[in-house]
Amino acid sequence: MSHKPHLGKIGEEVTIPSPIGSLDYDSDQILYQMAGGQVLVSNAPESIYDDGARRADGTCITGQINSTLYRDEVEGSFRFWAFHHNKSSQKLKFWIHICNITDHTVSLFKTMDGYGDGSATSAACTATTRFMNAVPERQLLAVIPPRDSFYFAYTGRGIEPLCSVVYVAEFRVVSLLSGEVAKVLVSHVVTRSEVEDPTPYAIAGRIARTNATATTSDDYRGILQHWGRKGEIRITLTEDCPVQCVKLAGIGYAGEQENLLSRWDVLGNPRERGEVRFIIPGKLNKLRQAYWYTEYTIDIHIANNTRQSIVQTLYGSIGVNPGFVHYQLNHGKTQSYHYNLKTAVRISADRDFRLRTMVMPSSWLPLGLFFLTGDGV
Incomplete structure (x- = not known):
């Protein structure tokens, strides 16, 4: 009798196996377009x-x-x-x-x-x-x-x-x-x-x-300049690669990021509108971009080329800090769940769905979307 993979409950918090590499930011499997005002x-x-x-x-x-x-x-x-x-x-x-x-x-x-x-x-x-x-x-x-x-x-x-x-x-x-x-x-x-x-x-x-x-x-x-991102993620899971991770609200995949612009410096003085950077000479030069409260609407498509019959999507930490995820699936009601330092929450068992999410302020970034087959964890 063949083993049937067990699918945990939606909203269940599970540990993410370590290490999991994320898709490179130049991956052609993820594409965003700016949306909104x-x-x-x-x-x-x-x-x-x-x-x-x-x-x-x-x-x-x-x-x-x-x-x-x-x-x-x-x-x-x-x-x-x-x-x-x-x-x-x-x-x-x-x-x-x-x-x-x-x-x-x-x-x-x-x-x-x-x-x-x-x-x-x-x-x-x-x-x-x-x-x-x-x-x-x-x-x-x-x-x-x-x-x-x-x-x-x-x-x-x-x-x-x-x-x-x-x-x-x-x-x-x-x-x-x-x-x-x-x-x-x-x-x-x-x-x-x-x-x-x-x-x-x-x-x-x-x-x-x-x-x-x-x-x-x-x-x-x-x-x-834009409050939203409309995106598409296409993932193929194989026997050699049964788990994949996509970062959210990080450095950014194609079309995901834009710069924060300010007319004021940190001292409160007016200036020409320009990019915001945190600079420690010789150590750090960090450009501020769009992270919290960007509204993501993402069409997700998962191809399962493994022997497992079940695919699932998790949403949560990439090992930085605990926090909360807030999301809607296929225009449904908002779901909110807590995750810990190295955990994520099961959000879907569908191969094709639409995810709407906003990363709340105080969240450590980036977050991770994990796509896997069977238990996978």
Whole structure:
């Protein structure tokens, strides 16, 4: 009697055999195309402190509260995401301030959003799940005359000390008369909880200095040109190669990556919009690209040229750190699972399926998609 391979339950966490090599980034089995509009990202200063706190190099922190965290121009349909920790001694409000910089009245719509606060992991998981489950529906937020502004505090009355906040949202701005896409200036502002109008801080000539030092990065804020990736992965499993791994949100396969661009340096001074790099002379020159909250929609096709009858797909760690995966299969409901240092989660037993996923902030990257036959682990 032949042995039938056992298929574990969907959502079951399993250990990844080591070592597993991943497909090279120049592999022709993986191909992506950019999709969607711009993204305004606010993740620096990641932790916000009272005046007088010290950075890792001992320098004094000032001016992070009642300040803009990032400001830039966007157009048409765009997304926004922010991830910050309140390391101050007071409750803080986080605002989105939108200024109409055109000569005609514009309409501002919110299409969908996701919000979470609390511990860093809880806030990120909640916001990600809510956003992925949201049904796109345009809600008119404001009609903004030329050179006028609209703002709202997405944290309500504020975030308590030692809590984190994550917010991801999609908006659209169009001309009220023509319906054509319009351009606005968006400021992400943090204030004390008693502040009722963030405008004075949204129009200041400098923005908040981050907590970057000569040897510590804190620079992830800026603009990405596309919020999504449409991809195709074609995998062939053989007796000689029954397991294959594809990295996700790493250096990038063909069409996957783009550079983060910023109009501000880590000191809060304006500059020409350009790429963001973390440089330690003679040691490191790291280019910042698109990682968290990129929306992947991937058509996956697995050819099974082995004697095993079962194929399966796992999603999780490539041995870096524990975390969570959030995904949908074939337009279904969002699933969320935890993985550990060297584990992944079974997500599918199909040979052909569509995967939609977003990597939440605080995740160590890259993640891994593992394709294998039978138990395979």
